[in-house]
Amino acid sequence: MNEITQALKNKNAFIGFAVAGYPNFEKSAKYIVDMANAGADLIEIGIAFSDPSADGPTIMNADQKVLENGSKTEDVFRLITEIRKDTNVPLVFLTYTNPVFKYGYEKFLSKMKSLDVQGIIMPDMPLEEQEAFINIAQQYGRAFIQLVTLQSGNRLPKIVSHASGFIYVVSSLGITGSRHKLSNEANEIVTRIKELTDIPVAVGFGINTYDQAKLFSSADAIIVGSALVKIIEEHPDDATTYLTEFIQKMKGARNATN
Amino acid sequence: MTKKGYYGEYGGQFVPELLMPAINEVTEAFDKYKDDLTFKRELKDLFDNYANRPSMLYYAKNMSKDLGGAQIYLKREDLNHTGAHKINNVLGQALIAKRMGKTRLIAETGAGQHGVATATAAALFGMEAEIFMGKEDTERQALNVYRMELLGAKVHAVTTGTQVLKDAVNATFQDWTKRIDDTFYVLGSAVGPYPFPEMVKYFQSIISEEARSQFLEMTGRLPDAVLAAVGGGSNAIGAFAKFIDDSEVELIGIEAAGKGVNTQQTAATMALGTKGIFHGMKSQFLQSTDGQIDPVYSISAGLDYPGIGPEHVYLKEINRAKYVPITDDEAVAAFEYIAKTEGIVAAIESSHAVAYAMKIAPKMRKDQQIMVNLSGRGDKDVAAIARYKGVNIHE
Ligand SMILES: Cc1ncc(COP(=O)(O)O)c(C=O)c1O
Numbered sequence: 017m018n019e020i021t022q023a024l025k026n027k028n029a030f031i032g033f034a035v036a037g038y039p040n041f042e043k044s045a046k047y048i049v050d051m052a053n054a055g056a057d058l059i060e061i062g063i064a065f066s067d068p069s070a071d072g073p074t075i076m077n078a079d080q081k082v083l084e085n086g087s088k089t090e091d092v093f094r095l096i097t098e099i100r101k102d103t104n105v106p107l108v109f110l111t112y113t114n115p116v117f118k119y120g121y122e123k124f125l126s127k128m129k130s131l132d133v134q135g136i137i138m139p140d141m142p143l144e145e146q147e148a149f150i151n152i153a154q155q156y157g158r159a160f161i162q163l164v165t166l167q168s169g170n171r172l173p174k175i176v177s178h179a180s181g182f183i184y185v186v187s188s189l190g191i192t193g194s195r196h197k198l199s200n201e202a203n204e205i206v207t208r209i210k211e212l213t214d215i216p217v218a219v220g221f222g223i224n225t226y227d228q229a230k231l232f233s234s235a236d237a238i239i240v241g242s243a244l245v246k247i248i249e250e251h252p253d254d255a256t257t258y259l260t261e262f263i264q265k266m267k268g269a270r271n272a273t274n
Numbered sequence: 275m276t277k278k279g280y281y282g283e284y285g286g287q288f289v290p291e292l293l294m295p296a297i298n299e300v301t302e303a304f305d306k307y308k309d310d311l312t313f314k315r316e317l318k319d320l321f322d323n324y325a326n327r328p329s330m331l332y333y334a335k336n337m338s339k340d341l342g343g344a345q346i347y348l349k350r351e352d353l354n355h356t357g358a359h360k361i362n363n364v365l366g367q368a369l370i371a372k373r374m375g376k377t378r379l380i381a382e383t384g385a386g387q388h389g390v391a392t393a394t395a396a397a398l399f400g401m402e403a404e405i406f407m408g409k410e411d412t413e414r415q416a417l418n419v420y421r422m423e424l425l426g427a428k429v430h431a432v433t434t435g436t437q438v439l440k441d442a443v444n445a446t447f448q449d450w451t452k453r454i455d456d457t458f459y460v461l462g463s464a465v466g467p468y469p470f471p472e473m474v475k476y477f478q479s480i481i482s483e484e485a486r487s488q489f490l491e492m493t494g495r496l497p498d499a500v501l502a503a504v505g506g507g508s509n510a511i512g513a514f515a516k517f518i519d520d521s522e523v524e525l526i527g528i529e530a531a532g533k534g535v536n537t538q539q540t541a542a543t544m545a546l547g548t549k550g551i552f553h554g555m556k557s558q559f560l561q562s563t564d565g566q567i568d569p570v571y572s573i574s575a576g577l578d579y580p581g582i583g584p585e586h587v588y589l590k591e592i593n594r595a596k597y598v599p600i601t602d603d604e605a606v607a608a609f610e611y612i613a614k615t616e617g618i619v620a621a622i623e624s625s626h627a628v629a630y631a632m633k634i635a636p637k638m639r640k641d642q643q644i645m646v647n648l649s650g651r652g653d654k655d656v657a658a659i660a661r662y663k664g665v666n667i668h669e
Contacts, residue, residue: 065565065566066435066566066567067435067440067441067444067552067567069290069444069447069448070290070292070448070451073434076434080435083566088564089564089565113288113551113552114550114551114552114559114561114565114567115564115565115566116565117549117550117551117565118548118550118561118563118564118565119564119565139290139291140288140289140290140551140554141288142287142288142289142290142291142294143291143294144279144286144287144294145286145287145288162291163290163291163292164291165291165292167292167295167296167454168291168294168295169295171291171294171295175291186291186292189292189451189452189453189454190448190451190452191448191451191452
């Protein structure tokens, strides 16, 4: 968990996202390492789910493709083993509750520890349902990343008190995917969180342009998901330079603000 | 419920943080109005004077005689306004939505019955309605799509995933996360995050509340068995609810086996499913060993769902209810049988329950009695059954 703090705190950090196994196992491993080499400070590894209900079309299509290729949870673990040969960048899983529940919470967290995956995000496990999982996550020293939204309101202090790793502020309503227009309302939430905790705060959902990367100057990090998946969708065989340029541009925007 | 939101270990609220405030708002409203006398009076008035309640308990004399065993009674939810039990739940939820100041109703639909009921309530209350329906279902239930549009609703054909009911549920939840302030998600079955399973049961319990006293009045005693088809489980939980404490009444849910429980083309969640967490609830699901939700199949769009309401799993686990599969072929045979014997065209969903009654009634004594919950009428299915039988008709 400390690796996450070190990677993000006061760093104008950039968090990338990739769907494990997309477009295929080999390329996926390579592109994740490329993202780390391009300067991503932390990478979220999506484990594909049949019904990714918090995700927009880009990530949904990638998930579907990966599952059609026959990818299993064990293949994702194999992918992490490959990646870990080339990079120490902090990693967190992003997936839905069911694949983790089915694998077994304890077995899954123990696996995360042995693979050196520092944390996990499960968008369909809200505060009300986290206790059992968080208890085990703590035993294994894995971070459970809390989500805060513009709607969280008076739930915020309680969410923050259960947070570890970093806090994920959801910038807007709806589902993942690039937005043409993005408001900077989330900055207010970031400020409120910072009054309550030292845990790094990241803003994500819909960020895909240079100007949008500059919007959330109060956050320790921005998270970009769909835009990176889109690059891989458009350049499945040779995404390296596109990913690298994009990440460097977005990091440049971050550094230009502070 | 054993602990708030849970039936044994099943239930809960597995939804994104983005939706929790909305879910809590619905919970508060439900808690407030479910015991509110004015609310209950208004709902009863709608039930009696708009939805045509109480629905009759009909003694199926011809069927009983022909099958030669237990006496068969049909709880005629098919005679409700809009033609199915779905209206009970929709009127209740729409009334809550109205009290909450919501102006837009959204809903998923499989067979289209729940969508039609929601469109109807929206028209009655002067609200907006948008209905999400798997593209495949819009094709096999084309008539209901037009009915919804006629009632002023906007129908979205869902093209993601397997393009059936589960995908319609995903799409409706997604829509809700985009627009929470003025929108109420009218969930159509006893599934999803708390409070939906409990709220749907509350409104559907009118079925067994009426049936229980109708049985006592007509026959002087309770039925020996209550049969209901199970998709998500709303008509079944409504038909079971007021009999749960009567241990002498056997409760039987009938799920869709599709082409058979030993094939891939099935929706028999209880026979073949395993524990999982999906669509906001911990329950039982048809899924891979990796926790990927399986595509499911049934001739019936309303039973074509990979999960089941959490309370049903609990009732099964404590041995209070049992769940049995019925195939497409058996359901279609029952669809034709009840039409010819009783002059009733029953929904293909309900025909699954009729099929099981046909199996067990002959083995029971003549002084025993079975209630079959006839959850809906079959007009919507006539064209699809004709196709299934290879009959070429022009719709
Ligand atoms: C007539 C009828 N019966 C049963 C069902 C199944 O739903 P549930 O299990 O929630 O009653 C449907 C669903 O569309 C229906 O239209």
